[in-house]
Structure formats: structure tokens, C-alpha cells
Amino acid sequence: MFTHVGKENVSTISQFEAFREDLVVRGPVQIAVSLVCLLVIFMCVRYAVGLGRLRYADLHAQYQQLNHDYFASELKDAQVEWSHLNDPPAMTYTGEAGGTRIVLDVDSNTSDSDVLESLQHESCHVQTCQSVQSTRQDAHGSPFQKCIERFGGNP
Numbered sequence: 001m002f003t004h005v006g007k008e009n010v011s012t013i014s015q016f017e018a019f020r021e022d023l024v025v026r027g028p029v030q031i032a033v034s035l036v037c038l039l040v041i042f043m044c045v046r047y048a049v050g051l052g053r054l055r056y057a058d059l060h061a062q063y064q065q066l067n068h069d070y071f072a073s074e075l076k077d078a079q080v081e082w083s084h085l086n087d088p089p090a091m092t093y094t095g096e097a098g099g100t101r102i103v104l105d106v107d108s109n110t111s112d113s114d115v116l117e118s119l120q121h122e123s124c125h126v127q128t129c130q131s132v133q134s135t136r137q138d139a140h141g142s143p144f145q146k147c148i149e150r151f152g153g154n155p
Contacts, residue, residue, distance in 0.1 A: 004069060005132035022047050038046070038101060053080050054109075054110070054115065055106070056081060057115070059080035059082070059102075059115070059119070060078075060079070060080045060120060061079070062115065062116070062119055063078055063080045063119055064077075066119055066123050069151050070120075071123065071127060074127075075126050075127055076098070076100050076126055077100070078092075078100040078101060078102050078126055079099070079100070079101045079102070080101075080103075080104070080119070081101070081102075081103055081104070082103070082104055082105075082106050082153065083103045083104070083105065084105065084106055084107065085105040085108070088105065088108075089104070089105050089109055089114065089117075089118050090102060090103060090104045090105060090108075090109070090118035090119075090121060090122050091103050091122075092122045092125040092126055092129070094129050100126055100129075102119070102126070104119075105118075109148070116142065120148070120151045121148070123147075124144050124147035124148050125139065125144070127145050128143040130149055131143050132144070
């Protein structure tokens, strides 16, 4: 393409050489930046897919499994659902008719381990609810702490 080198082609060849040298210097950097960008996109998609899967998990089945494994199926059955809570990652509500509802905060429970920890915590509230209400003690007092010990920590 550049067989005739006249005055008009000298600047074109110089620009081409400069462009080629620029590619050699910046090429590896551009490739590295592109790979980092692709990694970030991949991780965001993976997080979003995991979060979507989590939102459709059977929370009631997880509660029942905890009840079976740690409480010998002695806890009251509870409705377990997602919602938006202002502060805590989860809440347990007991109705006057004896119904129990556990609500997990959508924004706080973003992984399987978060959900498990919240369900363990709220399961202990379900177990200690009657004694706490009748004695008017702290909801996280000694009966609750004793219950939490079965999980080997402090969810």
C-alpha cells in the first residue's frame, strides 16, 4: 500500500508507525483492563442469579428442616416470607390466635448463610416466645441465649 514514498505519504507512515508503537505499549494494559471488566461483569451476573435463586427458595421448608434437626419438630409451624424491614434482618410475629409469622428482610439476607442465620435466630424466638411474654423478660435473655447455643454460636 505504501510503495511510493513522497512528501504526502511521510506523515501517513509516521502516524501508522506511532499507532503501531502505541498498540505495542498499551496493548497488554488494555487487555488486562478488559479482563478485569469482564470479571466484574461475570461476578455481578453470578451475584444477581444467586440472589434471584435465593428469593425463590422455599423458606418454609428451611424452617421445617431446622425445626426437625434442632428442635425435634417441637416448634410451632410458622409462615416464613420475604419483606422489606427497616432495621433488623428478620422479625418474628405472633398473633393472638396463636399464628406465627417469620419475616426475612430482602436487603439484609443476601446469601444462604444469612438466611440460615436469620432462621436460626427467629426459630429461637418462636421457641422462647411464650416464656418471654409470660415473664416479661428480655427477648434475647437467658432462655433465648440457651436456645442459640444449640447452633454453636450467636446468630
